[in-house]
Amino acid sequence: MSRRLRTWVLGVSCLGFAVLFGAACLRLPAFGGTSHPYGERAVGAALAHRTSNVVSSVNYDQRAFDTLIEESILFAAVLGTIVLLRQARDERQVRPEAARVDHPVRRYALVLLPVTLLVGLYVVAHGQLSPGGGFQGGVVVATALHLLYLGADYRALERIRPIGLYEVGDAMGEAAYLVVGVAGLVAGSAFIANNLIPYGTFNTLASGGLVPLLNVAVGMEVACAVVVLLARFLDQAVEIEKADGA
Numbered sequence: 208m209s210r211r212l213r214t215w216v217l218g219v220s221c222l223g224f225a226v227l228f229g230a231a232c233l234r235l236p237a238f239g240g241t242s243h244p245y246g247e248r249a250v251g252a253a254l255a256h257r258t259s260n261v262v263s264s265v266n267y268d269q270r271a272f273d274t275l276i277e278e279s280i281l282f283a284a285v286l287g288t289i290v291l292l293r294q295a296r297d298e299r300q301v302r303p304e305a306a307r308v309d310h311p312v313r314r315y316a317l318v319l320l321p322v323t324l325l326v327g328l329y330v331v332a333h334g335q336l337s338p339g340g341g342f343q344g345g346v347v348v349a350t351a352l353h354l355l356y357l358g359a360d361y362r363a364l365e366r367i368r369p370i371g372l373y374e375v376g377d378a379m380g381e382a383a384y385l386v387v388g389v390a391g392l393v394a395g396s397a398f399i400a401n402n403l404i405p406y407g408t409f410n411t412l413a414s415g416g417l418v419p420l421l422n423v424a425v426g427m428e429v430a431c432a433v434v435v436l437l438a439r440f441l442d443q444a445v446e447i448e449k450a451d452g453a
Contacts, residue, residue: 271417292439
């Protein structure tokens with residue numbers, strides 16, 4: 208495809224998007240109006256399934272299939288990173304040197320590590336009750352582990368980060384979401400239908416039906432995926448060098 212043809216394709220695409228977007232904006236309700244049909248339906252569905260956090264209800268109940276696609280995009284991105292950043296034949300792995308960390312940085316990083324890890328697990332576990340969920344909590348958990356890299360050195364991080372286990376955890380988190388979805392089909396319902404288990408008592412950890420289970424599956428997948436993703440980039444920066452020492 209020539210440069211001129213690509214420019215025409217881009218121009219026509221932008222024009223089509225502008226027309227459709229403008230037509231959609233013309234039908235938006237006036238700002239500050241009292242009509243909020245989507246919000247009212249989303250809140251009603253969340254309350255019907257006893258989920259306090261409406262956003263989590265949308266993500267893991269009302270539009271759970273969309274969340275599966277988002278989770279799969281992250282899974283595919285990590286898989287692609289593993290393939291692209293694998294050690295090449297003309298590279299070798301060297302043992303990283305011990306880093307010298309200032310005592311204040313070491314002290315605060317090691318104090319914040321368990322606190323941050325606990326906060327991440329809390330965000331995942333309470334995703335159906337309060338702001339947060341599997342995606343946010345998974346990132347916090349992965350961040351907590353890397354505080355050891357800041358507070359100690361790369362070798363300390365490697366001891367608590369066996370990449371093989373985290374790769375398995377990434378795959379298991381993705382598979383768990385699919386298994387829950389297929390269970391709905393086996394039960395004679397729809398894919399990822401939130402009607403397999405009782406909805407529980409409103410505003411408790413056991414409320415929301417499948418929402419907390421899907422939260423945990425996504426939290427596990429995201430946490431492991433981010434750890435593996437950062438590990439590949441850190442390995443390239445710290446441990447991998449050309450075979451000739453360059």
